[in-house]
Amino acid sequence: MTTLHTLIIGGGLSGLTLGIALAKTGRRVSIVSAAPSTLELNGGSMELLGCVDGQTVAQPIDAIARLPKEHPYSKIGPEQCALLALEAVRLLGDSGIHMDGSAECNHWRITPLGVTKPAWLSLRGMATATQPHCLPWSRATLVNLPGFMDYPIHLVAHNLSLLGCDIMVRDIEVEGLSRPRRLASEMRAANLARTIGTGSKLRRLAEAINQTCRDDEAVLLPAIIGLEDDYPSGLLRSWVSAPLHFLATMPPSVPGTSMAGQLRHYFKMLGGKFLSAETIGRAQLTDGHVTALYTAKSPTIPITAEHYVLASGSLMSQGLLATHEAIIEPLFGLDVDAPDGPDQWSRYGLLGDQPFMRCGVLTDARLHGLKDGKPIDNLHVIGSILAGHNPLTMGDGHGVDLLTALSVAHQLTQT
Amino acid sequence: MGNCRCYNRRTVTRQPISVKYIQKVGTGADDFVTLPIVNVSGTTYDVIVIGGGATGAGVARDCALRGLRVLLLERHDYNHGASGRNHGLMHSGARYAVTDLDSARECIEENNILRRIASHCIEATDGLFVTLPDDDMSYQATFVEACLKAGITAEVIDPQQALSLEPALCPDVRGAVRVPDATIDPFALTHANVLDARLHGADTLTEHEVTDLLVENGRTQGVRALNHRTGQSQEFHAPIIINAAGIWGAGLLHRAGIDIQMFPAKGTMLVYGQRVNQRVLNRCRRPSNADILVPDGAMCLMGTTSDRIGIDEVDDMRVTDTEVSLLMREGEKMVPQLAQTRLLRAFAGVRPLIASDNDPTGRSISRGIVCMDHAARDGMEGLITITGGKLITYRKMAEQATDLACRKLGVEAVCQTATTPLPGSDSPANEWDNYNPTHRSNATRRHGTRAQDIPMASATDRTIICECRQVSVGEVKYAIEQLQCHNLVELLRRTRLGMGVCQGKNCVCRAANLLAHISGDPDKAQRDLQRLLDERWKGVKPVAWGNALRQAQLTATIYQGLCGLDQAVNDRKEDQP
Numbered sequence: 001m002t003t004l005h006t007l008i009i010g011g012g013l014s015g016l017t018l019g020i021a022l023a024k025t026g027r028r029v030s031i032v033s034a035a036p037s038t039l040e041l042n043g044g045s046m047e048l049l050g051c052v053d054g055q056t057v058a059q060p061i062d063a064i065a066r067l068p069k070e071h072p073y074s075k076i077g078p079e080q081c082a083l084l085a086l087e088a089v090r091l092l093g094d095s096g097i098h099m100d101g102s103a104e105c106n107h108w109r110i111t112p113l114g115v116t117k118p119a120w121l122s123l124r125g126m127a128t129a130t131q132p133h134c135l136p137w138s139r140a141t142l143v144n145l146p147g148f149m150d151y152p153i154h155l156v157a158h159n160l161s162l163l164g165c166d167i168m169v170r171d172i173e174v175e176g177l178s179r180p181r182r183l184a185s186e187m188r189a190a191n192l193a194r195t196i197g198t199g200s201k202l203r204r205l206a207e208a209i210n211q212t213c214r215d216d217e218a219v220l221l222p223a224i225i226g227l228e229d230d231y232p233s234g235l236l237r238s239w240v241s242a243p244l245h246f247l248a249t250m251p252p253s254v255p256g257t258s259m260a261g262q263l264r265h266y267f268k269m270l271g272g273k274f275l276s277a278e279t280i281g282r283a284q285l286t287d288g289h290v291t292a293l294y295t296a297k298s299p300t301i302p303i304t305a306e307h308y309v310l311a312s313g314s315l316m317s318q319g320l321l322a323t324h325e326a327i328i329e330p331l332f333g334l335d336v337d338a339p340d341g342p343d344q345w346s347r348y349g350l351l352g353d354q355p356f357m358r359c360g361v362l363t364d365a366r367l368h369g370l371k372d373g374k375p376i377d378n379l380h381v382i383g384s385i386l387a388g389h390n391p392l393t394m395g396d397g398h399g400v401d402l403l404t405a406l407s408v409a410h411q412l413t414q415t
Numbered sequence: 416m417g418n419c420r421c422y423n424r425r426t427v428t429r430q431p432i433s434v435k436y437i438q439k440v441g442t443g444a445d446d447f448v449t450l451p452i453v454n455v456s457g458t459t460y461d462v463i464v465i466g467g468g469a470t471g472a473g474v475a476r477d478c479a480l481r482g483l484r485v486l487l488l489e490r491h492d493y494n495h496g497a498s499g500r501n502h503g504l505m506h507s508g509a510r511y512a513v514t515d516l517d518s519a520r521e522c523i524e525e526n527n528i529l530r531r532i533a534s535h536c537i538e539a540t541d542g543l544f545v546t547l548p549d550d551d552m553s554y555q556a557t558f559v560e561a562c563l564k565a566g567i568t569a570e571v572i573d574p575q576q577a578l579s580l581e582p583a584l585c586p587d588v589r590g591a592v593r594v595p596d597a598t599i600d601p602f603a604l605t606h607a608n609v610l611d612a613r614l615h616g617a618d619t620l621t622e623h624e625v626t627d628l629l630v631e632n633g634r635t636q637g638v639r640a641l642n643h644r645t646g647q648s649q650e651f652h653a654p655i656i657i658n659a660a661g662i663w664g665a666g667l668l669h670r671a672g673i674d675i676q677m678f679p680a681k682g683t684m685l686v687y688g689q690r691v692n693q694r695v696l697n698r699c700r701r702p703s704n705a706d707i708l709v710p711d712g713a714m715c716l717m718g719t720t721s722d723r724i725g726i727d728e729v730d731d732m733r734v735t736d737t738e739v740s741l742l743m744r745e746g747e748k749m750v751p752q753l754a755q756t757r758l759l760r761a762f763a764g765v766r767p768l769i770a771s772d773n774d775p776t777g778r779s780i781s782r783g784i785v786c787m788d789h790a791a792r793d794g795m796e797g798l799i800t801i802t803g804g805k806l807i808t809y810r811k812m813a814e815q816a817t818d819l820a821c822r823k824l825g826v827e828a829v830c831q832t833a834t835t836p837l838p839g840s841d842s843p844a845n846e847w848d849n850y851n852p853t854h855r856s857n858a859t860r861r862h863g864t865r866a867q868d869i870p871m872a873s874a875t876d877r878t879i880i881c882e883c884r885q886v887s888v889g890e891v892k893y894a895i896e897q898l899q900c901h902n903l904v905e906l907l908r909r910t911r912l913g914m915g916v917c918q919g920k921n922c923v924c925r926a927a928n929l930l931a932h933i934s935g936d937p938d939k940a941q942r943d944l945q946r947l948l949d950e951r952w953k954g955v956k957p958v959a960w961g962n963a964l965r966q967a968q969l970t971a972t973i974y975q976g977l978c979g980l981d982q983a984v985n986d987r988k989e990d991q992p
Contacts, residue, residue: 115978115986147874155928322964323961348953348956350970350974351949351974392972
């Protein structure tokens, strides 16, 4: 049995990106994934850098130079970030995820509330804008699927109309929705994708849209089509006579679920091994070196690899754990950058600059995890578990996932 | 096919917000008919009640049932104060039997009455007073004797039997006494009282803060109230004013030259996300900090602390880490399993006690009812203060205040509230036409037989928007029409939407969308949504570690990161009136 080149803990955006980059070069890679990825919260766009020091960023690559030195991008370096950003777009495209946008210049995604936020990449077919306060249409139709509640249509219509666009809300009754409506859990976006987003139902949805909105300048539909790939959404767009664009919904997100699935699929196609619903229960360290990992299900069978990468996510993915006393990284006990005590982790006013969003694992310049101040030479740390960034106030979440993963991939393939 | 609504291009400048009062719903799914509010300015009342807690609502109902013309004025929303910030324990009175016999007697009398008139608000859980290794075993005999003296059934049971009744109880329990404690939903209770008052002709206004008493020649003539929705002041007239404003009444009286020594005693409680006990569990010792664990639906509440706070702090009480730690530690002594149970949030309420001595905690102040005739006490004719007491003696408090008002008005009418059931408890909950049994049982728990008034005709009305609490679109409409609900936070108080274990990840957004549609004011709905998240976060922050912090990060990621709610609200702040 040949030894494993890299074992990745965490099957989210960063773990899968690294897995794919390594597997493409023929390395043996395994990913251990505990739970579904937070890509389920994704609205069909990726962010690289949206805000620095409270100022909205138009040119993310240029703005990277202004970031503090502890930011993961600063560790990678601005020039390298620009190259890795291009590489990330290619890798996503190879996985079947076709996204438009540029790292040089942000465009604007439309959120599930109908407000605009800076974005680096957006899935083909998503409604986007090139200006923050202006939509590319003067008149658009917003399709309402009565009973689908995870899309706050009255708020969206209002917020879009404030961007200088006349919005018409049209109800479209779709066959097959009357039964699911009994239960809210059956009316989630992902379930609609299964019930009305395939086969003859999809055809009928197109016909219904065509009947109601034939000559409209633009038709906006909640993104409920294409749970596995973008084939059905492409079909629908070709069947609908008016220009059709998709709008992000409340989670679970269909485009996000589809992206996660496509990355997983591509990783497996390349020969990678993906262990889902599996957690690493214990890590063995000898002389500041990781020697083995043990899964929770098989606590006596060691898994060994040349390199280990921690991509287990932040608090909400349980990569970090907050006890009553401290915020810790539970697996290796890595050094965590966090204020002292629960009182300091958060502030009143939930949607502000929350200290807990910045908490994360400390690394050296090459993203080796630090334990008691010393780097562990065969353990890298990537993605949202890293300290020094804040996806909510800086809009840098996906970029940190993708770029730290690719940066570590370069290091591991050069050795 | 389908209908069509237009949202025309708008500039960001908004008109001043007008609140619409919705009184009737059409037969169609989405056809709300909005009517202007009943004009109350010209009306002359017999009685004006200040304060929309359980007591004020009870007074309004009692007055209305006796045929008085009554107006209730509430500063914010019903149950905004102490009535909405307690553990919902329906005392048998046992807790006070040893230290405060009169109060204990009041409790057990009212306990028996509420079981008859407010059955839909009550879960008859029973209660245990347990002696733990830390507690003095000899107290049990004193306790049982005092209970019997107060007329409270108190049955000593074997510790092993107590453990078989409550398996989560500390295995080293040394003694247990069974008493008729129960739990009561304070929200359902107050709303049922308000609803009945209105059904009997009372006018009730929320967001109306009484700023001054109108006094002429030593007699009250009425009040001046500030309408928080419009920012305008208005005078209301009545010969009798009943102050049921709890701790907030003291400041009002002070401005009228009357001083009463209130003792604001802050009590903090923890909410756990799982119900570990079937019965109310009390420590069998003198009433002290952190000695009650009360079940509440699928959750349970650990309480309480008691600390005197400044009168200036009552509007912004923050839970401290010391209080949380104390409650956790003591709770785990009683039920060790709490150490592994998910903490959802913490909150604090303030008891409207009347100061009597230099007791720093307020534990030894009587929980008895205080009904003050300010004519006799201060020479101010027409003014009555009703305070002290407990949530569960609210009806008795209302009766005493109304009796006094009737005497002053020369009205001979007998109090009916001890025998007339509240709306929702008027007959055993019967089957209503709704094909979702989970929804039916949940809605019945909240509204009793009144749940039959929830619109269920259309598919939209039957759509469930909160899975945890099984709240339907129809129930939201019912809350808006029948329960004077104007925003999301008020909706949460009336339906408990978003208060389940998922902590409202998606359902609060669904509700905001629905309110935007009904009110026609999406900007307000968005502001309300952020306010609701902040309000709830206030409760979570004191326990923000473990799962609570995890959930907070998830909520922030959805509403700030994915949706940009903060942006939608803050960018338009300067345009608000």
